[in-house]
Amino acid sequence: MTIAATDEAVHVRAPGKVNLFMRVGEVQSDGYHDVATAYQAVSLYEDVRAWPDDEFSVTFGGSIDTSGLPTDASNLAVRAAKLLARTAGVPGGVHLEIEKHVPIAGGMGGGSADAAATLVACDAMWGTALSKEELHALAAKLGADVPFALSGGTAIGTGRGDRLNPALATGSFHWVLAVAEFGLSTPGVYRELDRRRREGPRLAAVEATPTVDTSVLQALRAGDPRLLADALHNDLQAAALGLAPGLGGILELGESHGALAGLVSGSGPTVAFLAEDADSALELQIALSAARLNVVHVHGPVHGARIMH
Template structure:
């Protein structure tokens, strides 16, 4: 039986994410890598509005300016809606509109967040009755970060990043995020890492097949201690990303000189995240970076996962 969708539009939001630790395993025969990552959801979200339509289409725009954002034909958001329609035996289509606050190809998980929000919005629009576990299982087949975008909070991700274990977190971490004008694809970043490791194998040795998240990272998250986390956070993709985008090194140095506890490339880049002690320091560091001509904003972690708006 095909559910009958309501005539109203349904809105849902899902948070961006930060990988406070990202260990990448050796490239495998199929070209993929196992990872071990510590996720935290950020208190900034895109919002997806699902409206009844014939066929499947997607639009996106910046909510403040109204400027359109290009939508890739293979966007995860559309894939999520189509996968849910197949799973729920829904004959109707949907128009998905994204109010875009998260950067495109910036390493903050915007595409995965949109996919997670689309799953929730379309599930409600089409009157389906799937459990959260069923939605999470479907999410893992859409993209590695989509299950975490549904869950939110703090979690360890292994495998492709979709095998999640929740982490008890206390307190709030304060970040300054610096955006780059040009995105960087995840595939490009991982390929650059493989090449970097091959060039420097004599110095750094072969990569582990299955990396792990160090206990120091877990302790810092559980304690809510930014000083501990500043010492423990790490991203294996940082070195190759900085090699491809050397201008980011200057921004990293500028943020740390402005008072950040530590700076790091976010995910596959090219966004940068600076961990700071508190809200006051976040404001000071962001103002210093803006004065230098960079697009910077403050945000906290962790936050809740995808939800109906």
Template sequence: MTSAHSDPSPVTVRVPAKVNLELLVGPLRDDGFHTLSTVYQAVSLHDDVTVALDDDWGCSVSGPYADVVPTDATNLALRAASLLAEETGVETPVHISISKSIPVAGGMAGGSADAAATLVACDRLWALGLSTEELEEYAAELGSDVPFLIRGGTAVGSGRGERLAPVLARGNYHWVFAISDIGLSTPDVYAECDRLRGKSSVPDPSPNSELMIALRSGDPHILAPQLTNDLQDAAVSLRPELGELLASGMEFGALGGVVSGSGPTVAFLVEDVESAIDLTVALTATGAAREVRKAIGPIHGAHVIPARVD
């Protein structure tokens, strides 16, 4: 370790959650993943990840979801730091402090977000000077959603979701996320999707042109009918309560609703901030979801912010 006078200050990165506006699932690949075509949007639920030089590698988590996030070597943020150090020849350990606000195991890429934030923070802390494209390449080794959380905004993901292309999108969209206690395993949801499809042949997916037109319009009324998730039927098959939650949100005034990723969070698109408040109150009153959160999108991806002062 260098002296305290020359040690760089800790770096804090804020990183968003994501919602899949469209998730089209193609055939199973030889590597065990499905071919995907998805349209991501970054939304204003976020984690803050602080990386500081330390004598040993380590990770700590605070916030409402801290008790369900591992802090050992399986933590994706810690894996991100280790990968970047190995690939760039850095031998200086760091401690990662995660202030967790993105729901865990909710289909909103909370773990992937922390990994993305860690890559950006370590790049700054270690003065590596990597480009966004280089960071996204490392991110793709960690998980399908990680590259998008570095980029943010709205983007098409292909391959298994890690290959990104920007989308021309206008305006801001108001979201209400209903977060349930229902447990869903991503592999189980994909397996159920395959079971429901049976032996029917599935083509390689491509983005829906109507969705692209809707995003260019900036009008939530046009976007809402285009929200699509091929995993939704599988998630509802495994947990029928999700179907009831989707129906409740529509009944209470949502323009559209979709299971986010592999679930179990349900994302509702609404007209404006007042509608978001009304839907949040209605869903909370029913008790159909453990937690209801409002957000807007699109927003930018992982970015450095001034360090928090505790």
């Protein structure tokens, strides 16, 4: 069913994310892991514009190098558009123009944000009028981080990260992101984690069903960056540092220049530093820029994918 299809471009903005907390369960028979993660959507956005077209196509621009991104049917945004068209019985296609600012393969869910924004844009453009639940179900088929990019805010993700429960966060948290010049493959980081668990000393049993520590939820609810700094954790960090040892020096540098804490976001290699407030974040940004790091100051939580008028 289509309601009011449009011939104008639909512009949707979706946020990148930081994983404030990430615990990874044992590897399962299908090669996947159950995770427990706390996501926060931050003010680094992807902009997607969608035009009606006969075919499905995508072009990229923005503040980062997008030359290595696929523009064929394997692209996640194109897959999102095709999935929606198939589900809703839409005969036409779409031309997508994506302005990227979230680092590619950076552990910040940029591709997932593109897919979420595409679902919202095509839903509006084709007038498919899917419910929020139906859009979320499609998002979950596309990837673990896509449902969160739709909803935004702060949320606890379980299962593959796609089963979401909103988490109450008071106020605003300030992050300084050190963006690497290179990407890390998410499956590669998980494989390294599995290898370390197999070959390393058994320090602690891995939880079959991982959970997010209550200290994270309390810190978010209190809106207290110092409490949150103590609760930050990422099971993937050691594996990411193993594959990209230079990240260790970046973590030390940020923490020596006033960050309350730093951690690798998701599978990396973006390093997220939590600052006390906006002024501290600015000082940290200046210090890290002086060390020739590519840094950006963002705040969270922010809303998920939404149409811009």
